[in-house]
Structure formats: C-alpha cells, structure tokens
Amino acid sequence: MATGKILTIVTNAGEYEAVGYRTGLWLGELTHFYDHVTGEGFGVDIASPQGGHVPIDPESLSRTVLDDLGTGERYRDREFMNLLENTRKVAEIDVEEYDAIYFTGGHGVMFDFRSDELGAVTAKFYDSGRIVASVCHGAAGLLNVPLRNGDPLVKGKNVTGFSWREEELAQRADAVPFSLQDELTALGANYSVADKPFESYVVEDGRLITGQNPGSARAVAEAVVKALRG
Template identity: 80%
Template sequence: MSESTRILVIVTNAGQYEKVGYRTGLWLGELTHFYDYVTDHGCQVDIASPVGGFVPIDPESLAHDVLDELGTGKRYRDREFMTLLDDTMKVTDVDVGDYAAIYFTGGHGVMFDFRGDALGAVTAKFYDTGRVVSAVCHGPAGLLNVPLGNGDPLVKGKNVTGFSWPEEEAAQRADAVPFRLQDELKKLGANYSMADKPFETYVVEDGRLITGQNPGSARAVAEAVVKALQST
C-alpha cells in the first residue's frame, strides 16, 4: 500500500424517512471512525454520494455520548472536515480506476438511496476489477443492487453482515425502514451472520468483501480494509 492509495467513501443524500416524520441521514461516526483510521495509515479519502451535493446527518448520531466515541466530536467541531459534506461528488462522476477500495457508510438514510442502478454499476466495477468493497451497519444496502459481470449479485454465496433486525427493533425504527436489511441480503444468496449480542463489534471478511454489523464496527472495518490493501 502506497501513500497514494485512495479510498472512495459513499454517504447518503436522504435526510428523512419516507413513511414517518423522523429525520435521518449519515451516521457521522461511521464516517469519522473509518476516515480517521485509514488516513492515519496513509490512505487518501474522497467522499461521494448518489446525487452529489449536501449530506444530511442523522441527529441521533450527534448525541453527546455518541460524539464521545473515537473522536467523532472533535471531527464535528472541525469546520474544514464538516465542509467535506457540503458538496460531495456525484457517484457517476467517479473514475473507479483512481481508487483501491470503496466503503459504504450507514445511517438510515442509505436505505432510501443506496440501491440505485448507478451506484450499483460503480460498485460492480470496483469488485470486478479486483478492488476492495466494504460497508458498515446499513451501508450493505449499497450491495443489494450490484450485478457482477458474470450476472450474479455481488453478495451471492458471500459471507456478510449488516444491521440486524433485533438491532432495528432496539433502535425503534422497525416501523420506519423500507425493508429488513438482513433478509434482503439473504434473498440474494448471501450467508448473513450477526454478533451474539446486539451492537457488539462484528466484522465479516470474505476475500475482498468486508462488512461490519453496526456503528461500533466502523473502526474494525477500517482496520480490515487497511490490512487487505497492505496485502495487495
């Protein structure tokens, strides 16, 4: 892995649930925990979103106890860093050849805009060309519409994880989400697994596909991505 190794981070543009009035968006720590680790280990990061432009932040990810985790609050107070979310790249403007890996952040917003055809095509190109594909929490929603060059869904036959239904119920969002992430992954032939207890750190690696279950798994996903890039 060289100092020029670049990772593309995908964030949501969706700021509210479609069926209920709650606000949502990016879970900030799932960006900052990953960003800080990979940049500390020599990677460069670019941030893109499905339609480009502004990235809303889930207000619950700004609670004091959450901001205290792994320096997220420090990043939230960093005007230069937060400005990165004011005008993100549009995913269709991305040149996959510039990047060694892609990482899907979570937050409930992604459940409404990560299944688009354009994002799926970009992700398929990452995987088909030997690059690392990673996601955390609700971020694996970005893996649900990724037809590979051989015609198979990216997750078919792969070992994966993602935000579990018990965690969704504990978060009191079971009535607000448009689908059950773990069930949708299974429908595509993925071998889905979860931690023994909700919200425990849990990461699954299957070759170049790396997934984490929940917000507390973002740093561990970053560690696995850096390790994978160092071995290539």
C-alpha cells in the same frame, strides 16, 4: 496499480419516507473509518448518489455518541464538516482512481443506496479486483450489484449488516422500507451477526468486508487497511 485512495459513499437522504423522523449519515461511521485510514496514509474522497450536501442523522450527534473515538472532535472541525457540503456525485467517479470503496450507514442509505447507478460503480470496483466494504446499513449499497458473471455481488458471500433485532431495538422497524438482513439473505448471502446486538462485528470474505453496526466502523477500517497492504 495501487492509488492509495479510498472512495467513501454517504447518503443524501435526510428523512424517512413513511414517518416524520429525520435521518441521514451516521457521523461516526464516517469519522471512525476516515480517521483510521487517513492515519495509515490513505487518501479519502467522499461521494454521494446526488452529490452536494449530506444530512447528518441527529441521533448520531448525541453527547454519548460524539464522545466515541473522537467523533466530537471531527464535528467541531469546520474544515472536515465542509467536506459534507459539496460531495462528489457517484456518476462522476472514475473507479481507476481508487483501491477500495466503502459504504457508510445511517438510515438515510436505505432510501438511496439501492440504485442502478451506484450498483454499477460498485460492480466495477469488485470486478476489477478492488476491495468493497460497508458498515451497518451501508450494506444496502451491496443489494443491487450485478457482477460481470451475472451473479449478485453478495451471492454465496459471508456478510453482515444491521440486523432486524437491532432495528427493533432502535425503534425503527416501522420506519425502514425493508429488512436489510432479509434482503441480503434473499440474494443468497451467508448472513451472520454478533452474539449480542450492537457489539462490534466484522465479516471478511476475500475482497468483500462488512461490519454489522455503528460500533464496527473502526474494525472495518482496520480490515480494509490490512487487505490493501496484502
């Protein structure tokens, strides 16, 4: 039975493990999605692997980025930003309360989305006929999802996610723990990218919807809404 609610997953990781850069949630990947789906009448709950506070990637707070699709308005919205101070813990989630799950990005997710606990929750979403979506590095949440039939979620699926070329252009190739592009491919995914780095690009494969980079978050939201409405 449809609930009209979407579970959105964000990171608790605020720094890279090997270098000193700060990281966290890429704010626009939450706000662009959130604003569109709530504007279409869907409810959104925000959860994280550990629950509680969500760090924001400082680079996602630059003036240029904040000017994009109203992200700055949300950053100035105290009520909205307070949602990131006390997120629900993934282990406490009841899948039956939601129609879809959406993984935001930001480099922080590379350190805490590839977990058994989060993977088990995601498998329940997919195996029960619900929609699974991600954007950018959020596809890290798809790497450890064993389905009921024993296959990895992404095996044989058409997907996208932050590319290695984009990682190099972002000057984070030496900081990330793995190549998201390579790991998706190693699991048997049919990985593809936009013609140019950082162009909006979304891939839909049934109930699996993935976006390549930060500029794809709104398009992922549009695809999720369309899928939920059949």
